[in-house]
Amino acid sequence: MSSLGHENNTISLQELCKEPLLAIPPHYIQLDHQESFSSPSHLMPAIPIVDMASMTVGQAKDFELQKLHSSCKEWGVFQVVNHGVSSSVVEKLKYEIEEFYKLPLEEKMRYKLRPGDVEGYGQTIANLKDQKIDWADRFLMVINPIHKRNPHLLSELPSSLREAMEAYFKESQKLAMVLFKLIGQALEIDKREMEDMFEDGLQLVRMTYYPPCPQPELVVGLRPHSDAGGLTILLQVNGVQGLQVKKNGVWIPVNILPDAFVVHIGDAMEIFSNGIYKSIVHRATVNSVKERISIGMFFNPKLEMEIGPATSLINEKNPPQYKRMPMEQYVKDFFSRKLRSKTIVDQMRIKGEQPNTE
């Protein structure tokens, strides 16, 4: 293993950054994503906040449900507060994740991403000459269905981290199911149809570690993309901001509240809602002095389902705006194109529809 964090062709950027960097290596320089801001960040609109405590009864519920609906329609992203996920579970997970990244490289490389795989830690490099790499180490794992879990990842993690993750998975799964149910109510989708699609679906977790970068304006933490699935619940671990969402062509920094999660509408939800909701394009920027860590939980349709507009939304007046595709195929297509902005959803849009202008 070289001192640069390489092992075969898996890279740990965190390790590379431990050595003084004289210059940013050229394959990390991505200037094409650096469109400038059109106005100072304090003049930018803020993404909506949905309060789950108001979702229980009466008029407050109607109001908050309407707010959820308009957030999903107009933004495709919101922060959720009073979400019911216990703060001790969240704090324990944050602590354990930070400890994980402090482990020696050899320990982390036990879980390394292997060529051709999508699950595991780090970044695989096919060809350094042509490949642009984001300024981050990722660690992606399947968590549901349980029989699809990779036997070398979650179950082999240090037990305190594994337990913290399992506790967090359980609670965030509950939150996701409540959100799916509320979204179903807001869209007036048949309850059974919503459950058949998303309950106990394919679920993934991605922990992303963004080392500080001495010239953050030259690199991209995570390049612009929309999440492919139904809903994403994003937890920011150590208080360092960096998420930006693209609305009406402008990048808006998201100031994530300390006890909130960010929820993204993904492409599969855009399709299922027949375009009433739109997935949101977002990216992560990096900090010049501080590392940043986030944990995304991705809630997708069940693998055995077919992705397409909900049949309870389709009638003569509302024809389908998207094609249908087996979920297995959709997942394959997604991973073969890596993280790209709305490629699959654009392909599935039935001709004649206006493409989303981000």
Ligand SMILES: O=C(O)CCC(=O)C(=O)O
């Ligand atoms: O780190 C972030 O804030 C964004 C992460 C993200 O977009 C993702 O994991 O898909």
Ligand SMILES: [Fe+2]
């Ligand atoms: Fe994302």
